Amino acid sequence: MxxxxxxxxxxxxxxxxxxxxxxxxxxxDKLTVVGQLVHNPQTVERLEANGVRIIEREEIDTIQTEHVMITAHGAAENTKKDLEGRGYHVLDASCPLVIRLHKLALFLERKGYFxxxxxxxxxxxxxxxxxDLKDCAVIGDESDLHLIDGKPKIGVVSQTTNRLERVNEIIAAIxxxxxVEDLRFIDTICQPVKDRQQAIFDLVHANIDVGVVVGGKNSSNxxxxxxxxxxHGIDAYHIADVDELQADWFKGKSHLGITAGTSTPQDVIEDVYNRINDLAN
Ligand code: SF4
Incomplete structure (x- = not known):
């Protein structure tokens, strides 16, 4: 294969x-992370082994460390201020592309767009x-369009991990x-996500007949x-860990494509590649 x-x-x-x-x-041993730093079980284990405590936003009252981290997914300004007000030293690991999304949503609001x-x-x-916004709507699919009823001027941004084609479908529906008299869209899908999406399209067009996608089960991208x-009608398997691989998946298959989400470490990908090589041969 x-x-x-x-x-x-x-x-x-x-x-x-x-x-x-x-x-x-x-x-x-001095750091609490608010929210999932990465949607990847192996990395979470490694962090916990280094004394990092990971909590949900609702558990802020239980923080006992001096330092608190905002994850790459970012947080609202009032969340950061709340943590600082409680006396914690806040480490802000918000990704620059998520900060850009916040800024552009605020920019649209300032310009009078809903x-x-x-x-x-x-x-x-x-x-x-x-x-961060005074008022807004989150549109997950076309069934949410009623949330913008009566709004004439709409400014659209996207979660950074969306598929552009899907966002374009929703924009067309809006x-x-x-x-709706005026619609402005600012593309906030992040480039690394676009690169991974393009790479997966290249894979499916390279005539693979089975795919393995490596990443946390709760990882959106x-x-x-x-x-x-x-x-594309191709058999695919989403695994978080190498031990989930099954030899049956590859029986009779001639071309396998492997990809991984944006929080999957390189060593996990290599383990999967090596195990598949063993199973397939
Ligand atoms: S997926 Fe994109 S936006 Fe999210 S952390 Fe990675 S680079 Fe930043």
């Missing part, structure tokens, strides 16, 4: 910088952007609403890579 690796995959610079900061020896974020309303990145392979 031929195996092709996607030309772009694995940990992006935003996630890697946040991990490096959390693992800085000066913060050992801000619309295309994304998942329960995702930490989207919650952070919403928290444009078709009778009450990993799921989207998996969806692309399935949408």
């Amino acid at each position: 031929k195996i092709t690796l996607a030309s772009a995959m694995g940990t992006c610079f935003g996630v890697q910088d946040a991990i490096d900061l959390a693992l800085d020896p000066q913060y050992r 801000p619309v974020i295309v994304g998942q309303r329960d995702h930490v990145e989207v919650k952070g952007v919403v928290g 444009r078709n609403l009778d009450h 990993t799921r989207k890579l998996y969806d692309v392979i399935r949408d």
